[in-house]
Amino acid sequence: MPSFAVDSNKQQMIGTGVxxxxxxxxxxxxxxxxxxxxxxxxxxxxxxxxxECVYRSEEWGRASTVxxxxxxxxxxxxxxxxxxxxxxxxxxxxxxxxxxxxxVTCWWSAxxxxxxxxxxxxAA
Numbered sequence: 001m002p003s004f005a006v007d008s009n010k011q012q013m014i015g016t017g018v019x020x021x022x023x024x025x026x027x028x029x030x031x032x033x034x035x036x037x038x039x040x041x042x043x044x045x046x047x048x049x050x051x052e053c054v055y056r057s058e059e060w061g062r063a064s065t066v067x068x069x070x071x072x073x074x075x076x077x078x079x080x081x082x083x084x085x086x087x088x089x090x091x092x093x094x095x096x097x098x099x100x101x102x103x104v105t106c107w108w109s110a111x112x113x114x115x116x117x118x119x120x121x122x123a124a
Contacts, residue, residue, distance in 0.1 A: 001094050001095070001096045002094065002095060002096075003092050003093065003094040003095075004092060004093055004094075004095070005090075005091070005092055006091040006092060006093055007091075008087045008088045008089070008091045008110075008114070009087070011055060011091070012055060012056070012085055013053040013054075013055050013070065013085065013086050013087075013088065013091075014053060014054050014055065014083055014084065014085055014086070015051060015052070015053050015080035015081065015082065015083070015084055015085075015086040016052040016053065016054060016067070016080075016082060016083065017052075017080055017081065017082030017083070018051075018052035018080075019049055019050070019051050019052070019077055019078050019079075019080055020049065020050050021038045021039075021047065021048070021049060021050070021077070022038065022039040022048040022049060022050050022071055023035055023036065023037065023038060023039060024037045024038075024039050040073075041073040044073055046073030046074060046075060047073065047074065047075065048071050048072070048073055049071070049072055049073075049074055049077060049078055050069040050070070050071055051069065051070045051071075051072055051078060051080055051086065051113070052067065052068075052069050052070075053067070053068060053069070053070055053086055053108075054066065054067050054068075055068070068106060068108050069108065070086075070088060070091070070108040070109065070110050071107075071108065071109040071110070072088065072109070072110045072111070072112060072113060073111070073112065074112065074113070078113050080113075086113060087113070087114035087115070088110035088111075088112070088113055088114065089110060089111045089112045089113070089114055090110050090111030090112070091108070091109075091110045092108070092109055092110070093106050093107065093108050093109075094106070094107045094109075095107075
């Protein structure tokens with residue numbers, strides 16, 4: 001699945017104020033289901049959070065508003081003001097085409113939120 005770096009200064013993301021933990025998936029032998037264990041970044045060990053954002057997208061010349069969750073690692077739940085811009089450090093998007101529907105599916109992730117304690121520590 002190809003991944004692309006995204007300049008957070010050029011792709012404006014507006015936070016909705018919704019932030020929730022990301023949970024691990026488990027396979028119980030019959031089907032996959034969500035566990036009660038919060039996922040962690042495999043490189044940093046930070047707990048993962050889903051920060052809901054909206055942004056403007058354009059497909060085939062038609063503009064629309066898209067709502068996506070950006071997965072970001074942070075020791076504490078990030079605080080995002082509703083309907084305010086959110087700047088991310090290390091923002092990336094991974095894309096694939098769903099073979100059943102031919103629709104493009106995106107997964108957004110970031111190293112941290114600019115101005116957060118985690119972003120300040122990694123910059124030092």
